[in-house]
Amino acid sequence: MNANPNGKPPLKVRLATTSLAGCFGCHMSLLDIDERLFELAGLAEFDRSPFTDIKQCGPCDIALIEGGVCNSENVHVLRELRANAKILVAVGACAINGGVPALRNRLKIGDILDKVYRDDSGEVHIPDDPELPASLDKIYPINEIVRIDYFLPGCPPSGDAIWKYLTDLILGRVPRLDHQLLHYD
């Protein structure tokens, strides 16, 4: 990145990340950029993210969202990030089309809860603590819940793909993935 003509430290973009109904694999893949993490630290600082443990997102430039939307909490988190980030990026298969969790979409959520919480004697004890997020009837891709600006597919997208896409965004290029980096698996 170009040195700042005034000698001040370069302006960093503020980055948030979160995992909704995902497996954190996309976050692991972000860490797979290896030594480029140092370069990233020079370009960006993290707001709400598992890397910072910041619980509430403040105003930021880019938010990376992993995972689809499966419950009320996912909706709240997603809305919080949409309200604070200039650019929302759907990262990975689950955020983009529900992915593996969406395999439950062919079943009714009531039937699933009944089956999962039925004990050997046949009694059903579905947890009803208000602390627990309530499940939506289906898993939804995040673009069906809030406006999404960019999509970065992959399960997970490789570290190289994330690096290319993210640096394109940070440096003001149109993000594009060539054949080697574009994957749905």
Add this chain to the structure above:
Amino acid sequence: MTELLFNIDDLPVPFKPGQTILEAAKAAGVFVPHLCHHPRLKPHGGCKLCTVVVNGRTQSACTYKVAAGQEVDIDTPELNAMRRSLVQLLFIEGNHFCPTCEKTGACELQALGYEYEMLSPHFAEFYPADREVDASHPDVLIDRNRCIMCERCVRASRDIDGKNVFGIAGRGGKATLAINSPTGKLADSDFAVTDSAAHICPVGAILVKRNGFATPIGERAYDAHPISDSVNVCEIAEEAK
């Protein structure tokens, strides 16, 4: 005799009388995307991926015959955008979860998604809940969640294998792959893993069992090269098996 010519994207291309646009383009090494078409089968014209513009009008390259002097547009930004929309519609219509599909890496639908830089399916997902999986057959699995209604298996079973194992039942969005047996199960039909219909599916709807994820990532049909690198699309995927 002078060579017969028509134009693809403003360049002259030779053809033989009776050839379709797709056949002539392929002979000249020009890629035309397609899903329902297969060189061993009669042209079908349903998937519309091969939509091209012929003298200003859209046509299906797989069924439309070439004529001398025809102006055919194939690789234009506008047509490619339409093809991306078609791939997106096919993705949202079924349950296409690439990471869990054994066909991933050798799937023609997926490869066309890459070809047209589809980053998301764009339209709201249908998430159909009534698509049946048929694992009854000892050697072959049918997962209708991934079926794209190209009817390659229907035609291959009828016209190559001489068996009529498959058919399409139902109308419009309710159409499904039907199996010719009293129970509707594949095991009760005269289907065999040696049938050409077992190996002709462009997606992961018909899979040979005990064969899953056999090819390492990086060596699968469309890992190294985009689908457009070869005009012999179907043959590549079949060789990869």
Add this chain to the structure above:
Amino acid sequence: MASLESALIPILAKYRGDPTALLQILREAQEALDWISPETEILVASALQIPLTQVKSVTQFYAHLYDHNRGKYRILFSDNITDRMAGSVALFERMQAHFGVEPGQTSADGLVSIDLTPCTGLCDHGAAMLVNSIAIGRLDAERIDEIAALVKARKPLAKWPAELFAIDDNIHREVTLTGIPYVPGSGLDAAIRLGRAGMFDEIKRAALRGRGGAGFPTATKIEGARNAPGVQKYIVCNADEGEPGTFKDRVLLTSFSTRVLEGMAIAAYAAGAAKGFIYLRSEYQYLRAKLQREIEEMRASGRLGVSIRGAPGFDFDVEIHMGAGAYICGEGTAQIESLEGKPGRPRVKPPSMVIRGYKGMPTIVDNVETLAHLTEIALEGGASFARRGTRASTGTKLLSVSGDCERPGVYEYEFGVTIGRVLHDCGAVAPIAVQVGGASGVLITPDEFSRKIAFEDVSTAGAFMIFGPDRDIFEVARNFAHFFAHESCGFCTPCRVGTTVQKNLMDKIAEGRGSRYEVNDLMRLTDFMRRTSHCGLGESAGNAVRDTWLKFRPAFERRLVPHDFAPQVDLDAALEPTRLATHRDDAAAHIPAEG
């Protein structure tokens, strides 16, 4: 109910085990057995020596064939926008309440099922329904109660009061086709006097164009079939009048069937065809017996059969073929597929039907009205015929006028009549729009009422639905969007998936969760379907939505959310199953709407 074998054997025998009669066999099997069970399918497949999948493909393609038991009485409410304007939704609910069944479900006692079906061609008869494919119009609360009582009493349909089934012609304007009495045989005699070549020349001189909407020159079709090689050639009368809002063919087949049938013979004479079919839509089942009687009378009086009217070599006979609830079968090549006993999926063109049609032989598929006009041309000559109408659109045209007007019914005009004139004649008060040409047609607004009904201006098969000042045009377009999603045959991707996406987007907007984003998506989608679909159905499936956005923007806009995005679903409603399962109703078990 008769036993399976004893019911099916005579039907299979009647059609001599001919697989191309599959659709007819299944229809009649259903009449005898109420539905098509898996056992029926297996028996039919083995008797015809065809794959079971082929039988299933037909059973499941046609909406009026049932592979589930839908009861002794299968009631289908016509669901065109004109039915809705006549109060059909409340009547539908009233009928459901009588039996406590959900739409499409069969009552527990196996007595009745109640569902919706697209336009039944009775738009001039208020709300309408079909009971076991037989039409009943002018529905009101009283009629619903009467019908429910008859069903509860298990009274056979044949013993229901005849006035229930009364269908009128409602012709309010006559010119030549409906106005000049026709002497049976006169058109045939005139054609024979002209000779085959002479008759063809008169059709050409008349510049007759197809009345099904596309306006293809009839003489070109006849010439194509005449010159095409083929041991047998066919004339098909396209009586699959499925376009929502049209019913003029119903009237022609009721009261002008002599003209239609003799018109078929004249076309056959000019083209050198010896066999004809009437492809009659399922909804007009009630007309079948009458048409069959007339065909038999014509045979008896030498107007059909061998050497018609004594002209050596003029051999022609007609068979009625029933449809079974599929709009797409109005498309020529889909109709031929259906005639061959298959699902009605449009064929790849070329080759055209006049080269390779029914059973691979040259085939002319013409609209009912087009064929009827041939009797006029035979009698008065092409030049005289061509003096009516405009230069590019000769003769007269029947319009099916319905919706908000004092006198719905059939109106005959010379081509070139203005839309405003029709509106005046039928007593439309302050209309805000007319949908000309049905669901696939064009939406006409008051500033266009001076436009003409003609192939060169507003082309139509005859549907003319009028909307008064209180009507919501968005709901009209949404009704049509549902229609196309129901009727797409499924052969090609853009129509199969696109019509459902269009329907879903219209529903999302109707539910108050649509933004400009959805509208823009709809506009891209309709353009995309028009350009990439396999046949006219997909090409025109977005017309009504597009026209409504372009011409009735406020009807859309007042439903749109002010921001640029709304979720795909009502998120709080999406938590309802979990609230039910967990018995929770705390704040965390709800999602407030964003505002």
